[in-house]
Amino acid sequence: DDLKGEKGIPYNEVDLSNGLKKHKFLIERTKCYTVPQIFFNDTFIGGCDDLKGKSQDELNELVELVKNNPIKEPEFFIIQDDQPKEEEKGFEFICEPDPLRKIATAMKKEQTGVGVKNRTWHLKTYKRVFVGQKAVLWLIENGHAKTIEEALNLGNEMMENHIFHHVTYDHSFKNEELFYRFLEDDKTKSLNTTEEGIVSICEPLEPGSLAGGMRKMILQLYDAHLSADGLKVNYKGIKNDPLFAQYKQLAAELQRIRLEDMTVNGKIAFFINIYNSLVIHANVVKGFPTTSWQRWRFFNKMSYRIGGHVLTLNDIESGILRGNKPPPYSWGAPFSNNDPRRPIALEQGEPRIHFALVCGAKSCPPIKLYDEENLDEQLTSSTQAFLNGDAMILDMNKKEISLTKIMDWYRSDFGKTDERIVMWALSFLDEEKKKNVETLLEGGCKVTFQNYDWNPNSTD
Structure with missing residues (x-):
């Protein structure tokens, strides 16, 4: 920023957040997986640390190079990525009134x-x-069904669309003395249900489209309240931004979406985006946890109601994305076998999600966008960027490999031994780093895990 501002250097910025082809080309061109990468015309410098390492004479020479020569358009400006999907161009939420909700409103009078x-x-x-028996009779008497069978079909359709549910989730809608409860009568402290007036009254949206709209709003808020160096966020500014009120209204629509028909990749992308959105939402309205106990409560209490189910941050991460594995420092899996949320969980966990989930702390990965079609490449890219940065530090003299604490906390996802964890990471490293790791492993080395920096990425 000093070079761009004080020295008046003309510059172009390439946004790679939705540019997989450009990102691939950048990796091939620079052999670097992290961003930013800096060019002075065609001269590749490296990252911010490489630029800071230049002497004043070297910087002056580079400045003169740019000032005295027309800026050349780097090759990756010319590369055309696929056209952005409609939700990436702009998301406008239009509420289509749900006829089932209209019936429910009458049922509740x-x-x-x-x-x-x-x-x-x-x-x-x-x-x-x-x-249930009284509801069947009511549906017939009020003209919503002609027969008991039609009433049962309508009631079950309402259950499938998360209008109401059996109190213990054990029965479908039946013409019997069974108890049912409307979704909004379930008392919960979920962040998308507790604010007065927030009730999902619209036709349920397609999950990927809804998550896309939410992530777009979150990133707009992030960009609007990001510090000049791009490292910290003004969360108080987000809280007072009118766009955040729109975001909360959109988050309320998660309550009745249908998760049952999602593909595996669609589910992974959806829940990564929702997890990251929920973390930011919780940080904005509840503040940052500062002690171990507060962090435990934060990840086990902050929740959204999604598809009729209350899901905390730990439920999403360990229950769904890790395939129902116990969280760190816990013996039991989040979902028991008879838990109605158990069918949502992945059959096989995806280890790369750990480099995509954002927790709002300095040691967490940066927030990015994920979608079903490009998920594999996006997760690989995030993993490469994280592990080729400070998440894996090598000391060739001390013969030591220092890894992010994330890989220790979730070691069962990567390998039970330290060596297996390092071996898992090998395929994501650049050529030089991979060669150095292999040298350390062959000669015998010590594997350590870094202290986790829980300090918030906040300007507050």
Whole structure:
């Protein structure tokens, strides 16, 4: 920034956030996986540290090179990436009123509805529930169905669209003395349900499209409140931004989306984006956890209601994306076998998600966008960038490999031994770093794990 501002150097900036082809070319051209990478005309300098390492004479020479020669358009400006999807061009949320919600509103009316109230069964009280048998009769009497069969079909359609559910998730909609509860009557502290007036009344959106809109808004907020050096975020500024109010309205639509028909890649991309959005949302409205106990509560309590289910940050990471594995310092998996959220979990966890999930701390990976079509390349790119940076530090003299603490906390995802963890990382390293790691492994080396920097990436 000093060079661009004080010295008045003309410059072009290439955004690689949605440019896989440009990113691939940059790696081939520079052999570097991290950004930024700096060029003075056709002269490749390296990253910020490489630039800072230049002497004043070298910098002056580079400045004169740019000032006295017409700036040449780097080859990666010419490379054309695929056209951005509609949600990347701009996302406008249009609420299409849901006819099922209209029926639900009538069902909930105190005098003429299905009789929502507290009911007792086997000495246990269930709050704000209605009886399936009475609801079947109500649907017929109010003209929504002609027969019991039609009423049952309609009720089950409402359940599939997360209008209501059986109180213990054990039954479909039946013409029996079973208790059901409307979604909004489930008391939860999820961040997309607790604010007054936020109720999902629209036709459920396609999950990928909704997550795309949310991530676009989050990144717009991030960009608008990012410090000049790009390293810190003004979260108080985000909280007061009118766009954040729009974001919260959009997040409410997660409540009734359908997760059942998503592909594996679609599910991974969706939940990475939602996790990263939830972390930022929680940091904005709740603040940063500063102690170990606060961090435990943060990751186990901050949640969204998604597709009818309350999912915390740990539920998303370890329950879904890691294939229902125990989180660090825990013996049990997040979901039991009879947990209604268990079917959402991946059958096989994806280790690369650890280099895509953002926690708001300085040691976390940077926030990026992920989509179903390009997921494999995007995850590989994020893993390469992270491991070729400070997440793996080599000391050839001390014969030591220092790894990010993430790979220690989640070692079961990478390999049970230190050597296997390092071997897992090998395929993501650039040629020079890979060769150095292989040399260290062959001669015998010590593997250590870095202290984690939990300091927030905040200007507050």
